[in-house]
Amino acid sequence: MTFPVESYRLANGLRVTLSEDHTAPIVAVNLWYHVGSGNEREGRTGFAHLFEHMLFQGSAHVGVNQHFELVQRAGGTLNGSTWLDRTNYFETVPSHHLNLALWLEADRMGHLIPAMTQEKLDTQRDVVKNERRWTVDNRPYGTWWERLPALVFPPSHPFHHSLIGSFKDLDAATLDDISEFFRTFYTPDNAVLTLAGDFDASRARTAISEYFGPIPAGPGRPALPETGLPSVFGGWQRQVVQDEVPLPRILLAFRITPFGSPEWYPASVCASVLGLRRGCRLYRGLVRNRPIASETNAFTYDLSAGSDLLVVDVTARPGVDSETLEREVANEIDALVRDGVGPDEVDRALAQIETDYIVAMQGAQERADRLSLFATYFGDPARINGEPGRYRAVDAAAVTTFARGRLTPDNRATLLYVPRDTK
8 A cells, every 4th residue: 555645845944745635525634843842941841732732722813712613613623742752733624624724723833922821821731730630640550651751761861751741840831931932843844744635736735835835934943952872771670659559550661772763663563462452462471361460551652762662561450469460571571582472473463563554544634643753753754655564574583683682671661550558
C-alpha cells in the first residue's frame, strides 16, 4: 500500500504535506509544532500543555471556545495533544469545510497574542490544575507519567520533568511568559501542516498560501538541551512507591536507540513479542499459564532525540504480592534474553504490527498525524510508505541481538507500585 505524498515549504518556513484521497468526503487537517515539555525552562514546567489549552481560547478573529463551536457546527471533530517533544492540533471536517479549518488554524498561529487576557490564563491554569488532580494526583498509578521519566532521565535532561507541570510552576506563569513562549515556538518555521483526505490539491495550495503565507517566520527554534545518554543505565535503577492502589503494578523500562533509527525497529518488534495482545509472551506466561498478572503490556515512547524507552507494564492479580510480581516479570525478561525469540513469534508480531498500521492509515486523521510526525522528526513525510518494509526487514536474529544487548540487568529501571501499608 502506497499513499500519495506531496511536500513543500512556504516562504516563511511552514512545511506543508498533502495526501489526497477521495475514498470518503472528509479531510483531516493536522498541525504539529516542534515543541513539547522538553523545551520548557526550569521554573516554568507545564507550559507546553498549558499552551495547548490556551490555543482553544480564541484568537484575534475567533471568540472564546468558538474554534470548537465552528468546527463542530460544521460536522467536524477536533482536539489537541502535548508530548515531550511536540504539540499537535487537529480537525477532521466534511470536505467542503476545509477552508474553515485552515483559516482557524492560521488565525491562531498568526493572531493569538492580541486575544490573550489574564482572565483566560487564570481560567485555563485552573483547568490544567484540575486535569492534574484527576489524571495524576488522584488516579491510582497516575503519577507514573512523571515518576518514570524522572527515574530514567537525569535531572539535567529535558525529558526528566513532569509533562503536565507542578502547581507552583503553573501559578508562576504570567502573560509575558505565555507571549514569549508563543513567539519562540508557535511560528510557521517550527510547524508542519498536513492535509489528508478528500480535497483538491491545487485549491488547497491556494488556500494555504492565502491563510498561512502572510504569517512571519520566527526567531528560530532554540535547540533542546543535550539529550545524549549512555546506551545503558549502567545498573538496575529502582523506585518503590507506596500509594492508594488496589494491586501491585510494575513498570520496567529499558533504554533503547532513538525512534526511527535502524536499531529501533527490532526494539519495537521485541515490545510486540513481549506485550502486544493476548498471544504475547507476558500474557501467556503471567496471565494464562501462571496466575501472576491481571494485565500486561509493552510499548515504546517513540522519542526521536537522544534515546527512546521500551517499557514493560504489568499489574498483579489479586493475592499476588509485589515481590512475586517483580521476580516473575524479571524471569520472563531473563528467559527472552537467555533463549532468544523464535521466527514464529516474530512473524506473529510483524503481522499484527502491519495489520494495525494498515487499519490506522485508512483513517484520514491517523494518516495525517503520521505524515506530520515523519515531516517533523525526519523532514521526510514520504517515509510513511517505507515503514512496513522497515519492519519486514526485522528477523528473529535481530530481535534476539537487541534483547541480549538492551534487556540485560545493567539497563533496567523499575518503578514498582505497592498498596499503601495501613497498619
